[in-house]
Amino acid sequence: MTDTLCDRQQPIKALEQLARSLEKEETDPLQVSVEGAVKEAMAEVVRVMKQPDLDYIGDFLGAATALIKAKADKLLPPEEDGAGEAQDAEENSTEDLISEELETELSNEALLTHLMEYRVFQDAVEELARRDAAWRLMFPRGRRIDTNAQDELQLPSDEIGLPDLLSALKEILKDASSEEFSHIPQDDLFLEKAMDHIRSCIQEKTRVAFRELFVRPVTRSGVIAVFLALLELIRLKEVVVEQDRHFGEIMITLVSEGSIGELY
């Protein structure tokens, strides 16, 4: 029994002895591998510990921590001497001041960089403001003047409206399988995936029919996902929804994609 206890304490004692040896400067800290010593002691702990013993593990961790601290104390720059809480507080306060000075210096530098970058655009803003005012007085022939932004989702007047889209959606839903689904995920990724799907459909063919957007076999959740994504793309002005004739096919087209490519 005593032997067993001695065996159990051996790894802890080994670590404590090494820590003391470091503190007394009997051992060169550079020659001590904390990792190696702890690993070796740990292997011994695993060997002698027959069943989990939290107190014993706590003692072991304490000894390992003491060894790490002993080596760190010898190798890291010495801290300023201090005794008692008052001195600790003063020490902390000095450290805080140094840290604050450093942070202030860094934040000043960041602020200067930020101000420089911001300032660079001010002349451009002035020029744009001047042009904005000048060109507001010239009424273009044939081009619709966007007089104000609309907050709500609104399709351009010469395109089909939301009720038309909803009635087309009903038709698609009729064909959709009636699988049970409890909820439609509303996270950004869900919408993004559906938006990417529409973008890829349109980029392939330039102009696609509303019905073609829905992947076969259509499911109710899939239909609603694509429909919500389409509304979002309309809101972002990435696509327009048109109908060549009354009761004709509803077509989805990229907004001025050709002219953007030509101009940029």
Place this chain on the structure above:
Amino acid sequence: MNYTKAKAIVEALIFASPDPISPKRIAELTGLAPSTAESLVKDIQEKYKRDKSGIQVVFVAGGYEMTTRPEVAEYVAKLNVGVRQGLSRPALETLAIIAYKQPITRPELESIRGVRVDSVLNTLLERRLIRVSGRKKAPGRPALYSTTPVFLQWFGLSSLDDLPPLTDLSSSSLPNILGSN
């Protein structure tokens, strides 16, 4: 095709085109060389100027467009054709940054402006001055914003190269930015 007829056709094309029409497009439609088309447009511009006409031909967004002259704006406005609203200072600042640094993400814009830009971005998107041009390959795949041809038309720019050059600020000009300190 003689000169007078060619000029009349070019003038008609600019008049009827719903968007600015490029010299290349005029050339395609008329069979004229683009340089000839440009030369004819110059003559048309001269004619309007000489006649002190209320109409002018301007080069904007890569093409020619007919507009009324600024001098007659107050009368044209009475037609109730819709005078466009000016852009707010925050919108102009945001737009300027996008124009020069496109494509750019919202966090990058906010880093430069130092304020949130959500609502300004929405306004610019709704006015079609900017668009989502892609997604950045970064965590969260943030949207990238770029300007559109409407941006060029709005500010009467023929292309992005027409943007005024950014002021070159060296570190020596920092005291000016920060005042006397």
